[in-house]
Amino acid sequence: MGVLPRVVIVGAGFGGLEVARGLARAPVEVIVVDRNNFHTFQPLLYQVATAGLNDADVAYAVRGLFHKQHNVDVRVGEVTGVDWAARSLTIADEPPLEFDHLVVGVGASVSFFGVAGADECAFPLYTLPDAVLLRNHILERFEAAAADPSLIDQGVLTFVVVGGGPTGVETAGALAELFAQVLRKDYPRVDVSRARVILVELDRRLLPPFTPASGKHALDVLTRMHVEVRTREQVERITPTSVSLASGEVIATCTLVWAAGVRANPLADVLGLEQGPGGRIVVGPDLRAPGQRDVWVVGDIALARDRKGDPLPQLAPVAMQGGRHIARQIKRALDGAPTKPFRYRNKGTMATIGRRAAVAELPGGIRLQGTLGWMAWLALHIYYLVGKRNRVSVLLNWMWMYLTWDRGPRLILRVGERDSVSRHG
């Protein structure tokens, strides 16, 4: 340990990065640990999966964010647990990492809620490899249909999206647009109009966290795009060639995109801290884990509550505001001052559905939809994108898509371990 107190931040997501930035001028040593060497802008993963953006457009090398903040060091590694007595983290294949303050912000993991076959067959959309893998899979289905059109009868061009929240709505809409605007031209000999997108939602309406009017708007827009929306429905079983719904309907398909839910990252289960619904770690009003002086939890893995006692939503703005709050509280704690409670300022939520179609709900009951909602969504996402270069690149991609109705990188690209390299003895 150096002479300065060490703050170890696990997870380079929206929350963890804000903690590190907030400690820029503090007399501390900061270490950010993540299993990837990059930050992932998760809200746009669905655009990578639907060939609208490059993988590198939604990822940014963590080290590049701290060129000018010299008290931050970065480690790439998988945190597997904590030794509370030694006040150190255990990291796979690495020596333990001691801390004075610990910030846990490793987010959530996809959860299949025990749906039969999901573990083997469903496509989650939560990490960058997930997104590239789904893109590869979708394009391969179209190649298969081009080689053998009879496969369309067997559901090769049927795509089921589970979950009518923002991610599911955005993915379903982006798939429908990809097919109608781009793949129709890529595959002139395939009857792309036979491609189906089916969106399954357990609730009686789409976008349950939004107002009913927004849910209705999403339903109208998706229906106009020929997405088949099934509300009050749920998936019971998934096989490599079919999806069985609770209503008894069996859909022939080889693609189920899982946007139905997450639970806390498995790390939450091994820390020995109190957990609430979904495995989230319970935190006090100041975002500290109860009974811990120097352990803070931020973002999707934290179960923070608002003044009414309702859990705060698992959204990027909550994580970012929480991260800034924790940085301030760590500085107060170092000064011997009492901590303050976290107050989340709701700046609104939004979901895009397609070209010039989005819903945005702002504080004060302001609701935008259609083109205006889409422009608000676009501006907000570009503003929050980490790294100027990424902002420029994403903006360029979107403008290109908008002006040409073309789409981006429709690549079927696999990069595994070294044995996949080209060679010829």
Next chain:
Amino acid sequence: MGVLPRVVIVGAGFGGLEVARGLARAPVEVIVVDRNNFHTFQPLLYQVATAGLNDADVAYAVRGLFHKQHNVDVRVGEVTGVDWAARSLTIADEPPLEFDHLVVGVGASVSFFGVAGADECAFPLYTLPDAVLLRNHILERFEAAAADPSLIDQGVLTFVVVGGGPTGVETAGALAELFAQVLRKDYPRVDVSRARVILVELDRRLLPPFTPASGKHALDVLTRMHVEVRTREQVERITPTSVSLASGEVIATCTLVWAAGVRANPLADVLGLEQGPGGRIVVGPDLRAPGQRDVWVVGDIALARDRKGDPLPQLAPVAMQGGRHIARQIKRALDGAPTKPFRYRNKGTMATIGRRAAVAELPGGIRLQGTLGWMAWLALHIYYLVGKRNRVSVLLNWMWMYLTWDRGPRLILRVGERDSVSRHG
């Protein structure tokens, strides 16, 4: 078979694509077969490997190139052989594909010339997965050095590039710049000045196909960038932790980039056509395989000769001009006209070494180097990049790099088969 004669083009490289384009108004059915669904701009792969460009910047979906050319169809598949009696190609996991005219343009594959251990340990740089894999590997070596600086003594930051031709020179220069300009800032706690780049060339000088003055310029620039150039030297043995040279020197390193040579794609060995040095398929003056009326060979896999009888070089311009020639000859053959011989027009060759440093040799003995050579190189590569979108994106990336001395996507990203997706039962 339809009523129109069918031209099957194997390989969506520079040559194959030009054949397809050249047949835009011909009364033929064109089918392009490639094992990838994208064209790879190979001359810039080294920039992907050194985190200067995105993977999608040097790749373009083949189907997207033919939205407006309705006589072209695309198949993704691995051609494994030909049945000359049936005049059909055999494709892995697909039914045979009959042809009236066959164009073979599948390029070359890396060849290790029997160097011990190369097959297991060397990193080729010939395909897009090769480039991403090398990028991952380089960045992982720096992460390892950050976690344990003693590994630097064991060569974790020593990078050997074999081959002093354009690819080797470009890769060595780009590595030295990546380390000095970017990774030095990414890893402030690592002594990046200890990172070594060693370039090994069998000939007595660099860039053997260029004039001695260009080779000398490359040597001067690389030396200024602290690249250690070993001419008249060769690699004898590669292990996961070392490289042994013919001179007896043993270099501790876990990274050997193989830019030393290629031979014809293995498909050349199973077609039963006459082969020359490097396995290249011998062609007549009109680029037809001898003894074949309707079989054409283009690009790196073809052994065409100039008027003096010297083999034409394996360069993109040769492939592109050859492709256009073949398209014209197929049209003549369909009209019953005799074919014409191919005349390669040398428009010059160039190699970049670093920022504002390149050599360009133009016809008429014109030689550019330094900034002027670099600008010529830049303009030419952007001009030849397939797809307007890619041109804009590459230009933007380069301008960004040039203005900020920053680098692009330093991502360690693996995307293999579906079992790599995130999940949490």
